[in-house]
Amino acid sequence: MSINSKAAPVSFRSVTKIYGKDVVAVDDINLEIEAGKLVTLLGPSGCGKTTTLRMIAGLEMASKGSIHIGDRDVTLLPATDRDVSMVFQSYALFPHMTVMENVSYGLGFSGFDKSETRDRAAQGLDLVGLKGYGDRLPSELSGGQQQRVAVARALVLEPQVLLFDEPLSNLDAKLRRQVREEIREIQQNLGLTVVYVTHDQEEALAVSDEIVVMRNAGIAQIGTPRQLYDAPADRFVADFIGEANIIPCEITNVTGETASIRVDDFIHSLPARGLGQGAAMLAVRPTRLKLGAEAGMHMEISKATYVGSRMEYTLNAGFGQIFAVSENVDAPLGVGESVIVGLDAIGPVLLPADEPPR
Template structure:
């Protein structure tokens, strides 16, 4: 089943303002954001609660009206179209299935409203049921299905309409942890197979990392960074992004000199020669972002520290290390073949220059 109709989405200077406290003040849920999403791309809006991601999705769907700005779908402006006139379909967190209809009729519902002829409808519904792996369950009702199966029905019901863009509003948050991991793999597999444009909202970073071609990180109504999962993880644009995706250590330093995409950065008494392509100048203070898995612990190294916590986590030994001016988290993988350091032991830490990022 090929879906050649997938469309790009362009958002220009989009703002959504709410009037609060009896009209005395305003709250900008979304603050002048611009985003370009290519046809066939899987893009995730990621951020903490209240960052504006769901409001953005609801504006694309037509459930919220923008205060300012424009939304284009496949090059056409859709601001003034009602949700049913937009070439989009939404998969909700609550599944929103009709309890009195069986699975077949739930999936066929939208096509019947479009007055599609019986033969074509039957073929489309059967194709979609096969695609989402629900063969043999057509006559069951929603209350006879597991959460994961209900989520597949919701996905099938959206896909069968062959929308230009598929919208997901935290669709897996009602499922248990193992099923979530399984279902996100399934969603990505189906999206790639049909080639549909997908915009997905979540606050779960591992979900965003595993699903997305690109991630849009939002915070307080603005876009902090847009990039591939690797770009966001290894080269975060801001401290917020570094802190929100994975675990990050921050070491304060001062820039002594910059030359040929390299910066000499002083941290305490140590001078580090590190790759740098940013906009800071000599004399500026900076932060070095260092991921826990990038730290090496040894009997010699760049910085002297003391182990203040050492916890066995199975796949890795989790250390908290006190340096002179900062506390670092370190994950030392495959501890079975490594030396395990205990609390109060003096250690040295080092890292490869390619594993650090400066903001």
């Protein structure tokens, strides 16, 4: 199967989706998805990510704006004319058909003869590691294997764009990790354009070339996993992409691109990110806090939890509570103990003081 040559970019140009008279599900979004990339739409329930995916598929029609796949304007085209395939959360396998028949099903409508249909279906099963499973029924497979059959059924159609709607939500944690790695490997090996919807931040970080964080029917931030994790645009993104402590601070001075901040009596320098003097927020990952530092914020341990590979701490400070982790499990800190908490040189990020609407 030569899927790579068909992979196409996807473009949203001022797209809005309104249900009824005034329910705005997607609000004037602009989005460019490169051919051959895996882009994840990530956000809480009701943010518009699934509606966006369904508009690519043609299962929902845009109320305003235009959607392009490759060099075609597909805004008004039905799903059958868009050259996309979708892997659903429920897998949507036919229980009375064998694995081979399920994978072959869509090919039967594509003009292939029986011999080529069977060859393509066999190749699809081989791609997802299910060679030799063709005669089994879906009920004889594990959840992870059923998911792979659904992926194979989509792959054999050689779509320009492959869509995944919460594909791992029905699997247990260990299997989710395994199947997401398999999906990512297939996508990279075949150079597929994939748009992937999830509400799971770790899943998004693990599989994506780029993540589109959505909030309130719009786009909060677009970036690579590392960009979003290390440099969130605002408090919502900082909190949603991984865990973050949000600490109030004051920017006392800005020199060039470097800001000097104060938290209580602690002074620290870091990139200003375009902010000026005055109140701000500091987003710090639990792993970027240094417990027992020579200089830092004075805090007290209020909870200490051993979780095997690390210690987890809740600490009380003048501005409130924060959460920190430490790999030092041999000499843990005790509840009630005072500790100086410093900041890593890389990791803490300045954010505007004003919280954007959620």
